[in-house]
Amino acid sequence: MKLVALIAVFMTGALLIYGVEDMPRWGDPNSPASSHVSPKYIQEAIEKTATPNMVSAVLADYRGYDTLGETSVIYTAAIACILMLRKKRKGEGE
Amino acid sequence: MLDYIISKYNFWIYVVLMMIGLYAMIGKKNLIKKLIGMNIFQSAMILFYVSIGVKAGATVPILSGHGHGHVHEVIEVAKYLNPLPHVLMLTAIVVSIATTGVALATLILIYRRYNTLEEDEILKIRKDTGV
Amino acid sequence: MAEQFAALIIVVPLISSLLVPVIGWGQKKLCYPWVVAVLVVPLICSLGILNTVLTTGKFSYRLGGWAPPWGIEYAIDHLNAFVLVIVSFISLMVAIHSKKSVEKELSEKTVPFYTLFLLLVTGLLGIVITGDAFNLFVFLEIASLSCYALIAIGEEGAPIAAFNYIIIGTIGACFYLLGVGYLYIATGSLNMADLANILPDLYHSKVILVAFAFFTVGIAIKGGLFPLHTWLPDAYCTAPSAVSSLIAPLMTKVAAYVMIRLMFTVFQPHFSVEIVPVFAILGWLSVFAIFWGGIKALAQTDIKRMLVYVLVAEVGYIVIGVSVANRVGLTGAILHIMNDAVMMTCLFLVVGAILYKTGTREIHQFRHLNKKMPFTMAAFTITALSMCGIPPACGFFSKWYLIQGTIEAGQWVWAAALLCSSLINAVLFFRVIECAYLKPMEPAYAHNAGETHGEILRDEAPFTMLVPIVIMAAGVIFLGIFSGKIISSVIQFAVPASF
Numbered sequence: 001m002k003l004v005a006l007i008a009v010f011m012t013g014a015l016l017i018y019g020v021e022d023m024p025r026w027g028d029p030n031s032p033a034s035s036h037v038s039p040k041y042i043q044e045a046i047e048k049t050a051t052p053n054m055v056s057a058v059l060a061d062y063r064g065y066d067t068l069g070e071t072s073v074i075y076t077a078a079i080a081c082i083l084m085l086r087k088k089r090k091g092e093g094e
Numbered sequence: 095m096l097d098y099i100i101s102k103y104n105f106w107i108y109v110v111l112m113m114i115g116l117y118a119m120i121g122k123k124n125l126i127k128k129l130i131g132m133n134i135f136q137s138a139m140i141l142f143y144v145s146i147g148v149k150a151g152a153t154v155p156i157l158s159g160h161g162h163g164h165v166h167e168v169i170e171v172a173k174y175l176n177p178l179p180h181v182l183m184l185t186a187i188v189v190s191i192a193t194t195g196v197a198l199a200t201l202i203l204i205y206r207r208y209n210t211l212e213e214d215e216i217l218k219i220r221k222d223t224g225v
Numbered sequence: 226m227a228e229q230f231a232a233l234i235i236v237v238p239l240i241s242s243l244l245v246p247v248i249g250w251g252q253k254k255l256c257y258p259w260v261v262a263v264l265v266v267p268l269i270c271s272l273g274i275l276n277t278v279l280t281t282g283k284f285s286y287r288l289g290g291w292a293p294p295w296g297i298e299y300a301i302d303h304l305n306a307f308v309l310v311i312v313s314f315i316s317l318m319v320a321i322h323s324k325k326s327v328e329k330e331l332s333e334k335t336v337p338f339y340t341l342f343l344l345l346v347t348g349l350l351g352i353v354i355t356g357d358a359f360n361l362f363v364f365l366e367i368a369s370l371s372c373y374a375l376i377a378i379g380e381e382g383a384p385i386a387a388f389n390y391i392i393i394g395t396i397g398a399c400f401y402l403l404g405v406g407y408l409y410i411a412t413g414s415l416n417m418a419d420l421a422n423i424l425p426d427l428y429h430s431k432v433i434l435v436a437f438a439f440f441t442v443g444i445a446i447k448g449g450l451f452p453l454h455t456w457l458p459d460a461y462c463t464a465p466s467a468v469s470s471l472i473a474p475l476m477t478k479v480a481a482y483v484m485i486r487l488m489f490t491v492f493q494p495h496f497s498v499e500i501v502p503v504f505a506i507l508g509w510l511s512v513f514a515i516f517w518g519g520i521k522a523l524a525q526t527d528i529k530r531m532l533v534y535v536l537v538a539e540v541g542y543i544v545i546g547v548s549v550a551n552r553v554g555l556t557g558a559i560l561h562i563m564n565d566a567v568m569m570t571c572l573f574l575v576v577g578a579i580l581y582k583t584g585t586r587e588i589h590q591f592r593h594l595n596k597k598m599p600f601t602m603a604a605f606t607i608t609a610l611s612m613c614g615i616p617p618a619c620g621f622f623s624k625w626y627l628i629q630g631t632i633e634a635g636q637w638v639w640a641a642a643l644l645c646s647s648l649i650n651a652v653l654f655f656r657v658i659e660c661a662y663l664k665p666m667e668p669a670y671a672h673n674a675g676e677t678h679g680e681i682l683r684d685e686a687p688f689t690m691l692v693p694i695v696i697m698a699a700g701v702i703f704l705g706i707f708s709g710k711i712i713s714s715v716i717q718f719a720v721p722a723s724f
Contacts, residue, residue, distance in 0.1 A: 005121030013113040016403075019435030020105040023410055027150035029172045034149055036413025036423075037294050038178050039171040046157055046169070054155035054177040055184075063181055065288040065297045069351070069363035070185045072239060076344050076367055077192035079246075080374030081199045083337035119392050128392050139399055139406070146410050179409075182359055186402065189366045196370055197391045200377045203384040216385060 104145035111138035125204065125211045129197050136190040140183045147179035155180075227277035231286040231299050234270040234309065235351050238263055242343035249336030256339045257324050263343065264320050267313035267350060271306070278306040279714065285356060285418075293356075294419045300356025304490075304559070304719035308353045308482045311563050312475055315570050316346040318693040322574050323467035325687050326581050330465050334378060338467075345371040345471065349479050358405045358491070359415045361483070362398065365447070368479075369394050372472055379463040386459035393456040397446030400439045407436035417491050428496050437496075440487050441503055448480030450507075450544055451514030454537050458521075461533045466580055469529070470573035473536055474566045481543045481562055485555070488547065489721045498550045508548035512642040514541030519649035527586045528657060529576050532569070535612070535653065538646055539565045545639055546627045554630020555720045556712060561623035563711075564611075564704060568620060571608045571697035575601055578686035578694060594661040597684045600691055602661055604698035609654035611701045614647045619705035 024031035045057035059067055099106070115138055118131020155177040157169070201211060208216045241263040249256045277284065283302035287293065320342065331338050348368025355361050373394070377387035409415060411432040412423045427433050442453070449457035461473045488497045498504060518538030525531040543565070546558025578601050579594065580586055595602045611618030624643060631640040685691065704711070 002121050005117055008120060009113050009117045012116055013109055015435055015438060016109045016112065017106075019407060019432050020102055020109070022431040023102065023105065025101045026104045026145060027148045029149040029152070031410070032413040033146050033179070033410050034171075034176045034413070037415075038176040038413070040295055041177055042155065042171050042174050043169050045177075052157040054157070054174065055180050058177050058181045059184060061289065062291050062296050063359075066181070066185050066360055066363055068239075069360065069367060070188045072344065072347070073189050073192045073363065073366055073370060075243070076341065076370045076374075077195045079337050079340045079344070080196045080370055083334055083341060083374050084196075084199045084203055084377050086334070086337070116396070119396060125388060128388075132392060132395050135396070135399060139402060142403075143406055146406065178415075185359075185363060189363070192370055193366070193391065193395055196373050197388065200373070200384045200388045200391065203377060204388060207384065220382065220385075 104141070104148075108138050108142040108145070111135075111141065123213045125201055125213060129194065129201070132197070133190065133194060136186070136193075140186060140190075143179045143183045143186070147176040149175055227274055227281075227284065228286050230270040230273040230277070231284075231301060231354065232288075234267045234274070234313070234354065235347060237266045237270075238343045238347045238350070242340050242347065245340040245343060246336055249339070253335050256335055257327075260339045260343060261317070261320050264313070264317040264346065267346070268310075268317050271309040271313045274301055275306040275310050275715070278303055294414050294416045297355070297357045297360050298416065298418075299354050300418055301354065302719070303715055304485065305353050305482070307559070307715050307719055308479070308562065309350060311566050312346070312349050312353060312479065315474060315566055316349070316471060318570060318697060319467065319471045319574070322470065322577065322690050322693040324689040326466050326577050326690075329581060330467075331378065338375070338378075341371040341375055342467075342471070344368075345375065349475055352479050353482060356417050357415055358408065358417055358420065359402075362402050362405065365398055365401065368476070369398060369447075372476065375468040375472070376460050376464040379465050379468070381463070382459070383463035386456070386463045390456045390460040393446060393453075397443045397453075400443030400446070402443075404436045404438075404440035404443060407432050407439065411436070417486070420491050421493070424491070424496075425493060428500055434501065437492065437501060437503070441484075441507070444480055444484045444487070445507075448477050448484065448540055448544075449537060450540055451510050451517055451537065454514070454540070457537060458530065458533045461536070462527070462530045466529075466573070466577035469533075470570060470577055473533065473573055474569035477536065477540050478543075478562045478566045481540070481547070481558070484544070485547060485558070489555075494550060494721055504548040504550050507544050508636065508639055511541035511544040511548065512639055514538060514544070515642050515646045519646055519653070522653055523649065526588055528579075528588050528591075529573075529586050531588070531653065531657075532572050532576065535650070536569060538649075539569065542624075542627060542643065542646075545643065546630060549630040549634040549636060549639070551630055551633050552720055553626055553633055556716050557623050557626030557628075557630050559716050559719055560626060560708065560712060564619040564623045564701075564708075567697055567700050567704060568608050568611055571604060571694065571701060572612075574690070574694045574697060575605045575608075578690045581690065582684060582686055588657055588660050591657065591660040592664055597682070598686055599683065601686050601694055604694045605661075606658055607698045608701050609650075609658060611705070612654060613651040617705045618701050619708060620701075622705060622708040 041054055041058050045054045046052060049057040049061045051057040112135060115131045115135030119128050119135060122128050149172060152173055152175050155174040205211060208219050210216060245256055248259050278301060286299040288297045327335060327338060345368055348364045351364030352361055355364060373387050373391050376390060377384050408420060411427055411430055412420055414420055414423060446453045461469050515538045518534045522531045522534035543558050543561050546554045546561060582598060611620035614621045614624045628640050628643050
């Protein structure tokens with residue numbers, strides 16, 4: 001079991017390192033991640049959403065739907081814990 | 095070569111962390127250790143994403159001194175970090191906490207039933223009771 | 226109107242799940258009618274969406290009004306409109322069926338159970354409808370988290386199975402997220418349509434290859450494809466019967482949908498076929514899945530465990546259809562997503578009804594079940610015949626397309642595997658039918674089964690269980706008869722045009 005785990009882990013690691021080779025340098029301002037979608041957030045956030053903090057602007061406005069999903073995840077986890085851990089109280093019929 | 099390694103050191107660190115987490119998840123027998131491995135794994139993912147957002151010489155993505163009156167000022171893109179990975183990771187952190195919570199709740203259920211969190215002991219108990 | 230349908234299909238079950246505790250606080254018994262009433266809405270919405278897609282073609286819905294690559298959009302085409310109808314219809318049927326078994330198995334946990342039930346359906350619908358790679362991850366987690374909890378409250382051994390599922394499922398979800406991250410670092414976009422535009426120039430980048438590998442492994446874990454299925458049998462088998470009849474047909478099918486979406490929409494088919502040899506690997510793994518699932522199923526005496534192993538084999542079918550990468554095979558795969566979801570739901574609902582009535586899942590105790598529960602067993606028989614691929618039941622048609630697809634691709638071994646698995650299914654299901662219909666009473670077993678030697682009284686499943694079972698069994702026949710029409714009006718548009 002340990003051996004299988006080690007093999008799987010090293011295969012994953014090798015794959016990840018293989019992918020690193022074609023990645024942009026760390027902190028490169030012209031990398032695709034920094035130049036395709038995100039400039040518009042930086043330039044227009046204040047105008048469109050009136051929020052100086054761009055992270056909040058994206059979180060609550062541009063990608064607000066993800067945040068709705070995120071709160072639903074928390075709600076799901078809370079209900080899940082209630083479902084699993086709540087014991088029937090004494091004298092509570094049904 | 096050294097230059098290549100240094101220029102991408104964020105990736106090496108995250109790969110190592112991810113391998114540690116993955117090994118703990120698959121290889122360890124103690125269920126709590128598996129859960130800790132899961133958290134290391136998810137933290138590695140978060141570090142990876144946040145490091146995508148870094149731009150050399152840029153500052154945090156919060157405009158200072160820009161009120162409603164100054165919207166026509168030119169905003170230099172290169173001066174601010176990429177906000178999108180941070181947003182994604184806020185969501186991923188919440189997901190990781192929620193998963194940890196649910197996993198801990200199942201661990202409580204398991205402990206109540208078998209009085210142990212060692213995988214092989216639980217398997218032994220289940221074998222002995224014939225289930 | 227269709228745009229509103231697209232928004233409502235997620236929002237209505239999500240908001241309603243918030244209201245379940247409020248309603249259950251006052252009166253626990255109202256939870257069930259509320260959930261059933263709420264689940265009618267996604268069905269109507271999905272039919273409306275399908276109708277719009279069929280008449281006007283694909284459309285998108287911008288959440289919050291932000292333009293796509295910056296905001297999140299729902300991208301609806303024939304493929305996801307079709308899968309939405311399947312998901313919403315089956316979740317409604319399972320919800321109707323769940324009344325009695327939840328009262329029996331989980332009486333003190335009704336309120337959180339139904340809350341999570343709705344959240345699970347929300348998550349599944351969200352995975353199918355969204356056009357944003359990261360948003361898909363969020364909904365995947367909503368569905369998975371509710372799945373973990375619902376499995377953990379099952380019978381003896383369920384918490385262990387659930388914990389293993391949490392660990393392995395999280396690896397799957399994180400691998401998916403890693404794939405999204407690698408795509409983002411190479412393209413800077415998260416929108417699926419935008420990615421599909423940018424990616425062709427980057428097909429030889431190593432980052433993209435790694436992203437594709439992680440997508441494939443992550444989705445294969447979630448879908449339970451051999452050899453990553455190890456969590457599946459225990460988790461689905463120990464779950465309460467209302468839960469396993471929802472997640473067993475739907476989770477695997479939604480994962481298969483995501484696989485098709487990623488491999489043929491986000492990536493162009495020629496990337497998935499020519500640049501990476503992934504389909505050869507997946508196809509052979511599916512062959513192993515079919516044989517391994519069939520052989521393990523033959524060894525089981527517990528009918529639910531047997532069905533779970535059959536499910537492992539059925540995942541193999543769909544993946545073979547994807548792996549042959551031609552038009553016929555993919556048509557078969559998409560058709561089989563529907564047929565297998567309907568057949569598996571019917572079988573799991575029947576098992577739930579039998580468990581409720583007789584308290585046993587052991588096949589050798591099914592003696593005289595045909596007299597006790599004639600309608601349930603008739604439904605079981607119809608579906609069993611469909612699983613063996615006997616026309617005009619729907620199982621025949623999807624298998625026909627799948628086999629044609631493998632022959633067209635020149636993969637004779639895969640075709641042989643599909644044919645063999647029909648034989649294995651025939652043996653499997655005939656064994657159950659024989660026990661229920663044909664075996665005379667043996668004195669040695671008579672007292673075990675708790676039967677008297679007198680006449681066997683009819684003891685049919687309750688009405689709320691019988692109705693969905695009969696509807697699903699009728700569906701097996703109707704979908705078979707109309708499969709030509711379904712293919713010509715929906716599925717042929719769902720297959721990517723580049724084939």
